[in-house]
Amino acid sequence: MKFLEMLRAAQERNGSMLCVGLDPEPRRFPAALRGDATRIGEFCARIVDATADLVIAYKPQIAYFAAHRAEDQLERLIAHIRKVAPHVPVILDAKRGDIGATAEQYAIEAFERYGADAVTLSPFMGFDSVEPYLKHEGKGAFLLCRTSNPGGDDLQNQRLASIEGSPLLYEHVARLAQGPWNLNGQLGLVVGATYPNEIERVRAIAPTLPLLIPGVGAQGGDAVATVRAGWRPDAPIVVNSSRAILYASSGDDYAQAARREAEKTRALLASARP
Numbered sequence: 004m005k006f007l008e009m010l011r012a013a014q015e016r017n018g019s020m021l022c023v024g025l026d027p028e029p030r031r032f033p034a035a036l037r038g039d040a041t042r043i044g045e046f047c048a049r050i051v052d053a054t055a056d057l058v059i060a061y062k063p064q065i066a067y068f069a070a071h072r073a074e075d076q077l078e079r080l081i082a083h084i085r086k087v088a089p090h091v092p093v094i095l096d097a098k099r100g101d102i103g104a105t106a107e108q109y110a111i112e113a114f115e116r117y118g119a120d121a122v123t124l125s126p127f128m129g130f131d132s133v134e135p136y137l138k139h140e141g142k143g144a145f146l147l148c149r150t151s152n153p154g155g156d157d158l159q160n161q162r163l164a165s166i167e168g169s170p171l172l173y174e175h176v177a178r179l180a181q182g183p184w185n186l187n188g189q190l191g192l193v194v195g196a197t198y199p200n201e202i203e204r205v206r207a208i209a210p211t212l213p214l215l216i217p218g219v220g221a222q223g224g225d226a227v228a229t230v231r232a233g234w235r236p237d238a239p240i241v242v243n244s245s246r247a248i249l250y251a252s253s254g255d256d257y258a259q260a261a262r263r264e265a266e267k268t269r270a271l272l273a274s275a276r277p
């Protein structure tokens with residue numbers, strides 16, 4: 004099934020816009036696992052088992068695995084998601100961006116090695132750095148557009164005077180992704196929940212693209228304002244929360260606590276749907 008169809012099906016089946024971000028930090032694990040990088044996969048698998056009926060997607064962040072030489076655990080974790088939640092798409096958060104020849108390798112890593120359904124990318128190096136991912140039929144690619152961090156302003160909110168209408172950089176990225184770059188309907192955009200006004204602006208420019216919206220939970224983004232700004236009946240929004248769910252409890256009940264937090268966030272998002 005194509006990524007976008009999977010996303011729509013998971014949204015429908017689990018009644019959810021919530022994506023659980025898998026950003027495992029061994030020093031934050033419960034006492035029985037704390038500090039043990041060999042148990043990263045196990046920690047995440049218990050979170051998946053506890054939330055598989057509550058989410059639209061999972062988003063493992065590759066750095067949290069690679070930093071601990073745990074890429075093999077990431078491979079096994081994604082295989083585990085396939086087994087226990089075959090209806091839930093996996094977005095590999097890798098934020099890649101490189102020349103075409105190298106991008107081809109990154110695309111193989113994301114889609115063949117890890118078997119992800121979609122990947123996050125930086126559009127900074129231009130279309131030829133994005134195109135290799137689009138050659139993988141049915142796979143998705145989310146381009147960073149207006150990110151959740153304060154430093155996102157440094158570049159993304161700069162005006163491009165040489166382009167007609169003098170758009171801001173993030174507006175231009177949204178225009179390219181909605182239009183000329185979106186060859187086979189595989190593109191989506193990343194917009195931070197910490198900037199609901201910009202989500203609204205991106206939605207106006209890119210009405211049919213899926214949006215990946217991180218920043219609720221630990222970063223304090225406004226879940227209700229996010230849904231009001233981004234929700235469309237035919238273009239899914241994928242609202243990510245990582246730390247607030249993974250570390251809802253530091254005790255042995257962490258998976259049940261993660262489930263409760265995921266239920267709460269899913270309900271809050273649903274309540275804001277127009």
Ligand SMILES: O=C(O)c1cc(=O)[nH]c(=O)n1[C@@H]1O[C@H](COP(=O)(O)O)[C@@H](O)[C@H]1O
Pocket residue numbers: 024026064096098123149150151152193194195217218219220221222243244245246247
């Ligand atoms: O692409 C992302 O996922 C991303 C984009 C962005 O603008 N802001 C952002 O926080 N993220 C990621 O989303 C997750 C947010 O984690 P929490 O703040 O713990 O919910 C992390 O994995 C970030 O790397």
